[in-house]
Amino acid sequence: MFDYFLSDKRHPALAPTLKYAPLLLLALGWELGTRTGFIKPHILPALSQVLASWFSLAASGDLLSNAVSSLYRTFAGLSLAIIVGSTVGILMGWSRLFDAVMGPLVRMFYPMPKSALIPIMALWLGFGDASKIVLIFLGCMLPVAISAYNGARGAERTLIWSARSLGAGRLRTLWDVVVPSALPELMSGIRIALATSFILLVSSEFIAARKGLGHMIGVLGEGGVYDAMFAMVLTVALLGFIADRLYLILMRRALRWRS
Amino acid sequence: MAIVATTSEPQRSAAPPFRYLMRRTAHFVIPLLLLLLWQLLTAFGNVTNFMLPPPMDVARRIASDVTSGEFFINAAITLYRTFAGFALAVAGGIALGLLMHRNRLAHWFFDPIVSVGFPMPKIAFLPIFILWFGLYDGSKITIIAVNAIFPIITATLAGLQGVERELVWSARSLGASERRAAWEIVIPAALPQVLTGIQVALPTALIVAIIAEMMMGGYGLGGAMMESSRLLDSDGVFAGILEIAFVGHCIITGMALLRRRLLAWHPETQEPTTV
Numbered sequence: 304m305f306d307y308f309l310s311d312k313r314h315p316a317l318a319p320t321l322k323y324a325p326l327l328l329l330a331l332g333w334e335l336g337t338r339t340g341f342i343k344p345h346i347l348p349a350l351s352q353v354l355a356s357w358f359s360l361a362a363s364g365d366l367l368s369n370a371v372s373s374l375y376r377t378f379a380g381l382s383l384a385i386i387v388g389s390t391v392g393i394l395m396g397w398s399r400l401f402d403a404v405m406g407p408l409v410r411m412f413y414p415m416p417k418s419a420l421i422p423i424m425a426l427w428l429g430f431g432d433a434s435k436i437v438l439i440f441l442g443c444m445l446p447v448a449i450s451a452y453n454g455a456r457g458a459e460r461t462l463i464w465s466a467r468s469l470g471a472g473r474l475r476t477l478w479d480v481v482v483p484s485a486l487p488e489l490m491s492g493i494r495i496a497l498a499t500s501f502i503l504l505v506s507s508e509f510i511a512a513r514k515g516l517g518h519m520i521g522v523l524g525e526g527g528v529y530d531a532m533f534a535m536v537l538t539v540a541l542l543g544f545i546a547d548r549l550y551l552i553l554m555r556r557a558l559r560w561r562s
Numbered sequence: 563m564a565i566v567a568t569t570s571e572p573q574r575s576a577a578p579p580f581r582y583l584m585r586r587t588a589h590f591v592i593p594l595l596l597l598l599l600w601q602l603l604t605a606f607g608n609v610t611n612f613m614l615p616p617p618m619d620v621a622r623r624i625a626s627d628v629t630s631g632e633f634f635i636n637a638a639i640t641l642y643r644t645f646a647g648f649a650l651a652v653a654g655g656i657a658l659g660l661l662m663h664r665n666r667l668a669h670w671f672f673d674p675i676v677s678v679g680f681p682m683p684k685i686a687f688l689p690i691f692i693l694w695f696g697l698y699d700g701s702k703i704t705i706i707a708v709n710a711i712f713p714i715i716t717a718t719l720a721g722l723q724g725v726e727r728e729l730v731w732s733a734r735s736l737g738a739s740e741r742r743a744a745w746e747i748v749i750p751a752a753l754p755q756v757l758t759g760i761q762v763a764l765p766t767a768l769i770v771a772i773i774a775e776m777m778m779g780g781y782g783l784g785g786a787m788m789e790s791s792r793l794l795d796s797d798g799v800f801a802g803i804l805e806i807a808f809v810g811h812c813i814i815t816g817m818a819l820l821r822r823r824l825l826a827w828h829p830e831t832q833e834p835t836t837v
Contacts, residue, residue, distance in 0.1 A: 325671045326678065346694065407592040414814040415807040416769040419784070421776065422791035422799050427613060501683035506773040509688070510788075517686070524689035532689060539686040547681030 348530040357534035365519070366538065373504060373515040374542070376432055380439025381500045387440075388447030388496070389489055395448070396455025397481050409448055417442035417499075418506055425511035435507050435515075442503045443496035450492020454485030490554045497550055501543040516542075615796045623801040632786070637809055640771055640782040643699060644813075647706025648767040652760060655711045659718025659756075672715075680712040685773060692778070702774040709770045710763040717759020721752030754828055757821050764817050768810055783809065 330350055336342040337349035344352075360366040395402040395409070420438055428434035458481045466476045508517025516539050523532040597617060603609060604616040611619070627633040662669045688705050695701035725748050733743045775784030783806050790798025 323674045325674050411593060414810045416772050416810050418769050418773045419803045419806040422787060498681055502685050505683050505686045509777055520689055536686045536690060540682040543683040544678055544681050
């Protein structure tokens with residue numbers, strides 16, 4: 304009996320609903336489980352209650368002000384990481400000398416768990432925006448640099464040679480051949496960095512912050528206001544998901560020339 | 563003479579000796595320069611020992627952590643949590659990937675959950691897990707497993723879907739049982755992708771372990787570093803960072819070696835790797 308729902312023959316208007324139906328089922332299960340008393344409210348508050356406290360947080364303006372400061376931190380740190388990381392990575396793939404100088408640094412710091420830097424960032428830059436922005440910058444720059452490097456190294460030699468033999472200068476070759484070839488790999492590296500930036504944001508706000516969504520989750524959890532805490536956790540998770548989906552759309556657009 | 567990264571071998575020997583020397587020694591030179599800079603900054607720069615302790619102090623601290631055995635206790639506890647969560651994620655991720663591949667209903671149910679769950683910052687669920695599983699290993703191992711499972715599920719699924727059907731069909735028509743075809747064709751063919759997923763998951767597991775320990779305190783590398791930070795003991799914080807970096811480096815190198823071992827038959831192992 305499920306075959307109709309699972310097949311491609313189902314009605315096109317139904318398709319997205321059916322695709323995400325399992326999530327609705329989970330939500331329904333959550334609500335019913337708590338309503339019937341099967342799940343105790345101090346373990347998991349009812350979904351309706353969580354949504355209600357989300358709206359009251361939104362109405363009070365707490366949600367917006369914390370979300371704005373969190374998103375600002377992510378955006379600033381990630382933008383810096385993308386600019387510096389892709390420049391460093393592409394230059395490393397393009398010039399052996401630059402690779403010899405920067406390569407060991409990048410490879411030395413790449414495997415290091417960047418979350419270990421949270422206490423240092425708090426020590427040097429305090430509990431405000433700067434410590435989070437620099438942490439996100441440092442954590443996201445290396446994945447971006449490595450993917451840009453791999454992409455630039457993957458540029459076809461024949462293309463580079465043809466460009467050079469057709470009289471393109473070194474810089475021209477860099478811009479017209481190496482950078483476009485590096486783009487697909489670079490863009491998937493940025494996607495990983497985007498996910499990393501949210502992880503670093505939330506964990507640094509948990510540990511050392513006075514504002515932001517992560518800080519709010521911590522405060523609400525310690526105060527035992529679990530329905531509001533669940534509302535904030537879901538907000539953060541949803542923001543991360545939305546950011547990824549938006550980036551995916553952007554990535555498909557930017558790489559349309561490939562197909 | 564222009565040196566493009568992708569130039570071929572003959573041009574390399576024509577490079578000026580300075581550049582050649584630079585390339586050969588850069589691996590040692592750059593970290594040493596960095597160390598020197600650190601030393602100079604603490605000796606002559608306008609920084610206090612609290613902001614940036616001299617490298618020798620940090621080295622002494624690491625040495626005392628090692629000789630007192632504290633480093634080994636903390637590293638063992640962190641690694642235990644990391645690998646416990648990681649093992650759960652590997653077992654669960656491969657099982658779920660297999661199930662989703664074999665069963666359409668399971669695919670329908672889990673596909674949206676995986677595609678929504680993968681890009682989410684799951685670390686945000688840590689306070690909820692503390693609420694459910696307590697402050698000790700239970701919540702830490704669970705949050706690690708939850709963070710590490712998604713790349714393994716998607717990699718397993720992609721690996722299984724990428725297995726060439728013709729290979730399976732020919733094995734079957736040559737009389738191989740389904741189990742034999744699975745062992746000799748499907749598993750080896752899917753293995754590289756699955757291992758890639760596992761390679762993404764392992765550092766994630768360590769990062770999450772450190773974050774969870776920093777939040778909850780107690781033993782473990784993250785907890786020890788956070789305690790030093792609360793006591794304003796910068797030597798301890800910097801020693802902690804270096805110790806964590808060392809453990810991270812070992813884990814990633816070990817994983818890469820394991821991959822090379824398991825995939826010794828695969829073309830990727832024969833080619834020189836770029837990174």
